[in-house]
Amino acid sequence: MKSFIINSALDMHLHLRDDDMLKLVAPHMSKNFVGALVMPNLISPITTKDTLLSYKNRIKNACKEDKFTPYLTIFFQVDYSYEFLKDIKDEIIAVKLYPFGVTTNSQTGVSSMDIEILRPTLESMSRLDIPLCVHGETKGFVMDREKEFLPIYESLAINFPNLRIIMEHISTKDAVELLDKYDNLYATVTIHHLLLTLDDVAGGMLNPHVFCKPIVKRYEDRDALLKVALEAHPKLMFGSDSAPHLKKNKETSTGGAAGVYTAPISLQVLTQLFEKHNKLANLNAFISLNAQKIYNLKPENKVIKLIKKDFIVPKVYNYKNEDVVPMLAGETLLWSIE
Ligand code: DOR
């Protein structure tokens, strides 16, 4: 095949950041995607309507003329009232829950995953039909954090049967197996979890640019994720978790930040991956149609044509003082965007 059309691509898990970083990374997404679910973990997380609306404006400005809808989220708090959620409902697509301290800017995350503590907010969300996105990791051993969190997903799914719950960036075979067990459980998966294992992070020379939360895991985990992505399992959506950090904050001796930057390469990489496995026929479902059904979205039509032509991934993206290194920097991909 020499060309391939992607219709109205959606990224259901994206970090756009703010200020200069927002200006650098937003166009990488808005050029090729028709919309994205934008995470609320800014340095000061989004928890009010005012901060949400002003962030939306900054995103719109950064995307310039591109046909692109940012689907915004707010940061889960145990004390959101029903009235607050009702008032903000039309401005958000979901609420994102972070357990305290599990990843970047989650210091104001929930300190306990006790269902009774979370219940008031979750009941209101369930009544208002606002989906819940979850960063599902415990504070356990790094390779076991997602697996240890799975019983919490089960208890959420059982206690709130009318709440749509999205297991974000699933990274294990065990999470894949949970997907079909409860009608109200869904998931996103990233490119890096489909392509990499811990060997790529630390098996040879340390690669801080693919260090992320949850950490990429074993070959059997990657293969299980890849299988459901390639078949475009209807409860699974593409969510890049593209999470840019400054190069100097990744390549540092004082503790490198977690996050993989994939926004500028995701369509090319996914096309290459699905073609390699002879599954291009499922790519539009994985990257758009599944999300449309799960979130009831009706995105505008945006056609992106990929052509079979080498694309050399830039070594770095730069804006003013911001330097960001993408995944696969310097490598040659087989597909380009026309
Ligand atoms: O690796 C990650 N980076 N995982 C997350 O959950 C957050 C993200 C970020 O914001 O940098």
Ligand code: ZN
């Ligand atoms: Zn994320």
